Amino acid sequence: MDFVAIIVGLVLLIKGGDLLLDAAVALSLKINIPKIVIGMTVVSFATSAPELIVSIKSALKGYPDLALGNVVGSNIANLAFVLGVILIISPIRVTKSFYKTDWPIMMIATLLFYSFLQADGYLSQVEGGILFVLLLIFLIYLLFFQKKAVIEEKVEIDKKEMLLTQLTFTFFAGGFFLWLGSEVLVNSAVSLATSLGVSERIISISVVSIGTSIPELSASIIAIINKEKAISIGNLIGSNIFNILAVMGITAMIYPISVMDRAILDIDFFWMIGVSLLIFPLVFIPKKMRLGRFEGFCLLIIYGLFLNQMFT
Numbered sequence: 001m002d003f004v005a006i007i008v009g010l011v012l013l014i015k016g017g018d019l020l021l022d023a024a025v026a027l028s029l030k031i032n033i034p035k036i037v038i039g040m041t042v043v044s045f046a047t048s049a050p051e052l053i054v055s056i057k058s059a060l061k062g063y064p065d066l067a068l069g070n071v072v073g074s075n076i077a078n079l080a081f082v083l084g085v086i087l088i089i090s091p092i093r094v095t096k097s098f099y100k101t102d103w104p105i106m107m108i109a110t111l112l113f114y115s116f117l118q119a120d121g122y123l124s125q126v127e128g129g130i131l132f133v134l135l136l137i138f139l140i141y142l143l144f145f146q147k148k149a150v151i152e153e154k155v156e157i158d159k160k161e162m163l164l165t166q167l168t169f170t171f172f173a174g175g176f177f178l179w180l181g182s183e184v185l186v187n188s189a190v191s192l193a194t195s196l197g198v199s200e201r202i203i204s205i206s207v208v209s210i211g212t213s214i215p216e217l218s219a220s221i222i223a224i225i226n227k228e229k230a231i232s233i234g235n236l237i238g239s240n241i242f243n244i245l246a247v248m249g250i251t252a253m254i255y256p257i258s259v260m261d262r263a264i265l266d267i268d269f270f271w272m273i274g275v276s277l278l279i280f281p282l283v284f285i286p287k288k289m290r291l292g293r294f295e296g297f298c299l300l301i302i303y304g305l306f307l308n309q310m311f312t
Contacts, residue, residue: 002195003207005188010211012181013050017215019174020049026167048242049178051212055251057182058204063190064257065201065264066208068117071248072268073209075110075240079275080303081210082217083236087296089221094233094289102237103280105138109244110276114269121259128252135245185211201261202310205268233279233291240276271306278302 051070058066086092109131116127185208193203216239251257259265282295 002188002192005184006192006207006211009181009183009185009188010208010214012177013054013185013212014181014215016053016174016177016179016181017050019170019177021174023167023171023174026170030167048239048246050181050215051243052247052250053178053182054185054208054212055247056254057186059251059255059257061186063186063200065199065260066186066189066204067248067251067257068259068264069201069204069268070208070212071243072264072272073205074212075243076205076268076272076275076303076306077209077213078216078236078239079279080299080306082213082220083233083279083291084296084299084303085217086220087291087299088293091290091292092233094283094291096289097234098237098283098289099280101142102234102241103276106237106241107276109134109241110273113244113248114265114273117259117265117269121262121265123248123252123257125253125256128249128256131245131249132253135242135249138241138245199261199263201264201268206307206310233283237279267309275299275302275306 051074054070055067058064058070112134113131116123116131189203189208190200192207193200196203216236220235248257282291282298283289286294
């Protein structure tokens, strides 16, 4: 029953995130915010809402390893599992923004996040604030100095206008589903970990993180089916940047996070850093600025090895 409850929680979170995204974009269009700004800020924050709500709820309930494991596991899943599946379905070309902004910022955020936790096993409110300020600086930099790179990614905003009453209902419905989904997911994840005799870290990094990565996977597959050229490794890297700077930054500012299970720092972080580093040479070898099925199979094998070591 716990596993079924986790699936129900994930479905509620995904639906809540979708509704919140629709309402946020509709509101932004009503007040005439440029589409490029909506794509970089409103959409990014809304699509990170499930991870954010789960992390905040986990931290407040006294399960910090769920909060950390959700972000670390989701970042690994994005670059190994989701990207691997996408590449097997359809090879993609990589834009210059990958090595100019996306990958370097992701590595800086990842290493800074790790250094904060490694120093004392604690992510304080001040450190969370630093992460969030870095996110704002990154967004401002993209808006004013890297507009060409952003346009190169072809962020599409295709949402119908809503009446004010419909917008309000959609917003509150999305918020309710996010809250309910997080309640069900966190409680059932802890219950499942207890019944299986494993730590919350293992459940969050495996089951929960894969679940919260499903929206990125489904959106990419739909884009492939529709033959849209907006599929980009930059979208997944951007999600990883938001997971660290926004999700962990905001969560820590609300409630500081302590590392309860050292395996997160001693094992899981090194997988996250390793996969993040591996993406760089894969982009240039064997074919420059292109990722194909071979790289996809390699990434899926790596993700399989990552999951295997967790349960052995």
